[in-house]
Amino acid sequence: MYDFPLLTALILLPLLGGLAGLFFHRQPAQARFICLTAALAELALALVLLPEVFDAGILIERFDWIPLLRVQYSLAMDGLSYILVLLTALLGVLGILTSWREIREGVAVFHCLLLAALSAAIGVFLARDLLLFYLFWEAQLIPMFFLIGRFGHERRRYAALKFFVFSMVGGLPMLLAVVWLMLTGVDPSLAALAASPVSGAMQGWCAAAFILAFAVKTPLLPVHTWLPDAHTQAPTAGSLLLAGVLLKTGAYAMLRWAIPLFPQAVAAAAPWLAGLGLAGLFYASWTALAQQDAKRLVAYSSVAHMGLITFALFAFDRTGLSGAVVMMVSHALTTGALFVMVGMLAERFHSRRLSDFGGLWGKMPVYGAFMLFFAVASAGLPGLSNFVGELMIMLGSFKVYPVGASLAFFGIVVGLAYVLRLLRGTVLGRPGPLTESGGAADLNGREILILSVFALAVLFIGVHPGPLLDLIREPLNVLATSRPV
Amino acid sequence: MHDILLFAPHLLLTLGILLCFVLGTLFRRPVGLYGVTLAATLLAGSFGLAVYPASGPVLPALKPFLATGMLTAYFLPLICALGIGVLLFFGAELKREGRKHDDELYALFLTALLGGIILAGGRNWLAFFLGLELLSLPLYILIGLRKDSGGTEASVKYFVMGATASGVLLFGIGLVYAGSGSLDIAHSLHAPEGGGTVLIGLGMILVGVAFKLSLAPFHLWAPDVYHGAPASVAALLTSMVKAAVGGGLLRIVLALGPELWPATVPVLWGLAALTMLAANLAALAQTSLKRMLGFSSAAHMGYLLMGVLCVNQAGPGPVMFYAAALAVMDLAAFGGLSLLDDGPEPVDTLASLRGLGRTRPWAAGLLAAGLAALSGLPPTAGFTGKLLLFRATIMGGYNWLGVIGILGAALSVYYYLRPLVALYLREGDAPTAPERLSIGGGVAVFLVLLALLGLGVAPSPILQLIP
Numbered sequence: 001m002y003d004f005p006l007l008t009a010l011i012l013l014p015l016l017g018g019l020a021g022l023f024f025h026r027q028p029a030q031a032r033f034i035c036l037t038a039a040l041a042e043l044a045l046a047l048v049l050l051p052e053v054f055d056a057g058i059l060i061e062r063f064d065w066i067p068l069l070r071v072q073y074s075l076a077m078d079g080l081s082y083i084l085v086l087l088t089a090l091l092g093v094l095g096i097l098t099s100w101r102e103i104r105e106g107v108a109v110f111h112c113l114l115l116a117a118l119s120a121a122i123g124v125f126l127a128r129d130l131l132l133f134y135l136f137w138e139a140q141l142i143p144m145f146f147l148i149g150r151f152g153h154e155r156r157r158y159a160a161l162k163f164f165v166f167s168m169v170g171g172l173p174m175l176l177a178v179v180w181l182m183l184t185g186v187d188p189s190l191a192a193l194a195a196s197p198v199s200g201a202m203q204g205w206c207a208a209a210f211i212l213a214f215a216v217k218t219p220l221l222p223v224h225t226w227l228p229d230a231h232t233q234a235p236t237a238g239s240l241l242l243a244g245v246l247l248k249t250g251a252y253a254m255l256r257w258a259i260p261l262f263p264q265a266v267a268a269a270a271p272w273l274a275g276l277g278l279a280g281l282f283y284a285s286w287t288a289l290a291q292q293d294a295k296r297l298v299a300y301s302s303v304a305h306m307g308l309i310t311f312a313l314f315a316f317d318r319t320g321l322s323g324a325v326v327m328m329v330s331h332a333l334t335t336g337a338l339f340v341m342v343g344m345l346a347e348r349f350h351s352r353r354l355s356d357f358g359g360l361w362g363k364m365p366v367y368g369a370f371m372l373f374f375a376v377a378s379a380g381l382p383g384l385s386n387f388v389g390e391l392m393i394m395l396g397s398f399k400v401y402p403v404g405a406s407l408a409f410f411g412i413v414v415g416l417a418y419v420l421r422l423l424r425g426t427v428l429g430r431p432g433p434l435t436e437s438g439g440a441a442d443l444n445g446r447e448i449l450i451l452s453v454f455a456l457a458v459l460f461i462g463v464h465p466g467p468l469l470d471l472i473r474e475p476l477n478v479l480a481t482s483r484p485v
Numbered sequence: 486m487h488d489i490l491l492f493a494p495h496l497l498l499t500l501g502i503l504l505c506f507v508l509g510t511l512f513r514r515p516v517g518l519y520g521v522t523l524a525a526t527l528l529a530g531s532f533g534l535a536v537y538p539a540s541g542p543v544l545p546a547l548k549p550f551l552a553t554g555m556l557t558a559y560f561l562p563l564i565c566a567l568g569i570g571v572l573l574f575f576g577a578e579l580k581r582e583g584r585k586h587d588d589e590l591y592a593l594f595l596t597a598l599l600g601g602i603i604l605a606g607g608r609n610w611l612a613f614f615l616g617l618e619l620l621s622l623p624l625y626i627l628i629g630l631r632k633d634s635g636g637t638e639a640s641v642k643y644f645v646m647g648a649t650a651s652g653v654l655l656f657g658i659g660l661v662y663a664g665s666g667s668l669d670i671a672h673s674l675h676a677p678e679g680g681g682t683v684l685i686g687l688g689m690i691l692v693g694v695a696f697k698l699s700l701a702p703f704h705l706w707a708p709d710v711y712h713g714a715p716a717s718v719a720a721l722l723t724s725m726v727k728a729a730v731g732g733g734l735l736r737i738v739l740a741l742g743p744e745l746w747p748a749t750v751p752v753l754w755g756l757a758a759l760t761m762l763a764a765n766l767a768a769l770a771q772t773s774l775k776r777m778l779g780f781s782s783a784a785h786m787g788y789l790l791m792g793v794l795c796v797n798q799a800g801p802g803p804v805m806f807y808a809a810a811l812a813v814m815d816l817a818a819f820g821g822l823s824l825l826d827d828g829p830e831p832v833d834t835l836a837s838l839r840g841l842g843r844t845r846p847w848a849a850g851l852l853a854a855g856l857a858a859l860s861g862l863p864p865t866a867g868f869t870g871k872l873l874l875f876r877a878t879i880m881g882g883y884n885w886l887g888v889i890g891i892l893g894a895a896l897s898v899y900y901y902l903r904p905l906v907a908l909y910l911r912e913g914d915a916p917t918a919p920e921r922l923s924i925g926g927g928v929a930v931f932l933v934l935l936a937l938l939g940l941g942v943a944p945s946p947i948l949q950l951i952p
Contacts, residue, residue, distance in 0.1 A: 066944060067945065068948045135864055138862060138863050139864065146910075172894055172895050175891065179872060
């Protein structure tokens with residue numbers, strides 16, 4: 001227990017910063033500056049907590065919230081939560097920097113929504129009470145809905161509506177399951193619920209409701225269709241948060257809630273879910289190959305990576321799990337960076353069609369270099385972060401599903417093909433019609449700064465994943481013991 | 486002295502009614518009507534809060550009439566608080582219509598309020614009927630407030646439906662009296678001698694109440710009425726009236742003895758399931774926001790019925806909480822709409838809402854918050870209310886009804902979102918005037934938003950009022 005509620009501060013700081021920025025909605029520059037300060041303060045706060053998490057292992061905050069329902073306001077941060085919170089805070093800062101020039105209207109509102117989305121996601125990562133978790137889970141939808149629908153591209157309203165309806169309808173059965181679990185006699189904290197899982201057929205029903213909600217967010221194969229639309233239409237920072245944070249809440253919730261709460265049901269369904277993850281990997285890689293729109297291509301690659309992560313989660317091997325978490329972080333960094341880079345392209349040329357570009361390297365060498373770096377990182381080049389994740393996933397899950405892991409390997413190879421297509425459509429290949437036009441200014445200092453942060457993080461995890469693995473070791477050990485074979 | 490205190494809220498409202506009329510007779514353009522109305526409501530509510538729950542009245546004439554228990558203690562201040570909320574929007578509407586000095590409108594409003602507290606706080610069937618009629622009669626006139634033909638049509642529709650419902654209800658009360666020999670609600674429904682007659686009577690009473698609460702299949706009049714009525718009167722209809730009738734219904738259901746429950750359960754189950762599905766489906770197809778909110782309000786009564794069905798297992802708490810939550814949500818939605826609808830062009834279709842989120846942030850924000858709460862998004866009153874209701878349903882063992890409820894809620898997501906999209910994600914066609922919020926409007930926005938979020942984030946204080 002801490003005297004000062006640091007975890008609550010982590011959740012509230014972005015939201016309050018955003019609201020403070022809202023007061024300056026007539027002075028966009030001030031609003032932007034206040035919000036950037038709030039995001040930086042959040043990142044600093046997250047970094048300050050690092051030694052504490054290393055020392056204590058877990059930070060806890062708890063007090064009664066609705067005593068009648070035995071609901072507690074209960075937060076906890078272990079290494080796994082920490083790494084995702086840190087990632088969220090980092091992406092928040094980078095998201096604001098990315099939007100520096102892109103967003104010119106409604107600046108204060110945009111940043112307020114962006115920061116509110118961070119708050120909700122951090123709440124999801126920290127909540128340890130079922131109702132509190134559900135609250136943050138659903139609250140995530142609101143800022144993202146408006147971010148996509150208000151600041152997105154041509155078909156933004158359609159995409160925003162689809163995103164919201166999919167997520168909310170997916171989440172409603174979970175509400176029923178949450179209520180059921182709250183009535184099972186114990187208090188609805190994660191620890192109590194995991195200690196005495198519901199038995200019999202009800203476990204299956206509850207597991208189905210939870211997994212449906214998480215699968216929509218992750219997204220798993222048949223319920224993924226909202227994602228390419230949402231990603232394509234969202235503003236760059238929105239795509240960054242979607243890929244880097246919101247999808248992670250889905251995978252994280254599977255790991256943190258679904259698997260400990262319904263061990264038998266998940267164990268029974270694991271081969272099917274792992275299979276769906278694999279199918280998603282193949283399907284999305286294949287679809288990515290056919291995309292004309294660069295952002296859509298990256299969006300599908302995102303689905304593919306999440307498919308691989310889901311496969312690893314449900315193979316549930318200790319090494320594979322670590323790999324999945326590394327992959328979650330790495331996916332946020334590489335895919336996020338690719339979204340940012342496509343956004344930079346769209347900002348300059350007002351087009352995202354691959355056929356419009358090509359051969360940009362000659363005109364924008366710095367851009368080309370970064371693009372090449374993140375593209376090969378996304379394809380899993382050794383020495384970069386994705387490789388670490390993929391290797392550990394392969395090693396771990398091969399013990400459980402040898403055939404599946406071999407297939408997953410081929411899925412990754414298909415991934416190489418769309419990465420090459422992306423490269424040929426942008427920086428390599430024959431110059432397209434837009435490349436010749438005069439708009440091809442190379443990256444400025446701010447853009448280089450953003451991409452360098454991404455690149456350094458990718459490189460750091462790639463060559464020295466030790467600290468990251470140290471952080472998540474203990475939490476994953478705890479999770480792994482809860483699972484019956 | 487004690488009895489006078491018990492009766493103080495009723496007396497204060499009556500005094501307010503009389504004062505309004507006196508002022509209207511004495512002056513050609515009376516001032517201070519609004520103040521009198523507001524003060525009467527505020528005082529009545531405060532007295533209700535201070536006096537109840539209390540031991541029963543001493544006077545033998547009052548004894549069978551007035552319930553003084555926890556239901557009254559909860560609903561009486563709630564109804565007055567909702568009345569104040571409605572009044573804040575209503576005053577602005579009257580000002581716009583140029584009827585600020587019409588004494589009878591204020592008096593009618595207070596009469597409806599008086600009816601509401603008699604209905605929710607009465608312990609025998611006469612009080613029940615008296616309250617319901619006193620509640621309905623002023624509404625026939627208030628609904629017709631708008632001068633165009635839509636207002637008249639709505640008023641006539643509500644009158645015909647209301648009169649039919651009253652007839653059926655009165656006949657049902659007669660049958661209950663015939664079967665049990667008692668006019669006391671609790672006594673007549675608990676182990677009556679003529680069980681069959683009482684059951685038929687009860688059925689007719691439920692039909693009457695279903696009309697008033699617009700439960701399916703008796704909900705089809707509601708959208709027309711809301712469409713024709715001014716938004717603030719619609720707010721009155723959906724918030725205060727429904728809370729009062731809900732309180733009355735709760736009193737009946739809590740009094741039901743074990744002999745009558747088995748026959749009542751399937752009826753309530755069917756009504757709830759039908760209402761949730763039919764009203765949500767119908768709301769999907771609406772283009773007018775008021776009609777959509779009318780169907781949505783009906784759908785929410787279906788959720789409320791789930792809680793009513795489970796009072797034996799989960800207690801009356803969830804229903805009481807949801808009655809308050811729903812009233813606040815509808816107050817927010819219709820109140821926001823009434824603030825927006827102040828120009829020459831009516832604001833009701835999705836197209837007319839476009840872009841208002843930016844030009845009129847506060848009024849549109851209230852409407853949007855109401856819609857978000859109605860769809861059950863956390864952290865609003867709607868979420869906590871739904872949580873408690875589904876909890877009650879599962880405690881009662883009606884899992885399938887819960888599944889139907891979730892299905893209805895899933896359907897509703899889409900039609901609640903469309904106005905939000907229109908408000909915030911679309912550009913308006915014509916430049917609108919910047920927002921001018923009156924003091925009353927500003928206070929209303931603040932109070933309703935506070936209640937909406939307060940019930941969602943910190944429901945414990947309210948939950949502690951409920952046993």
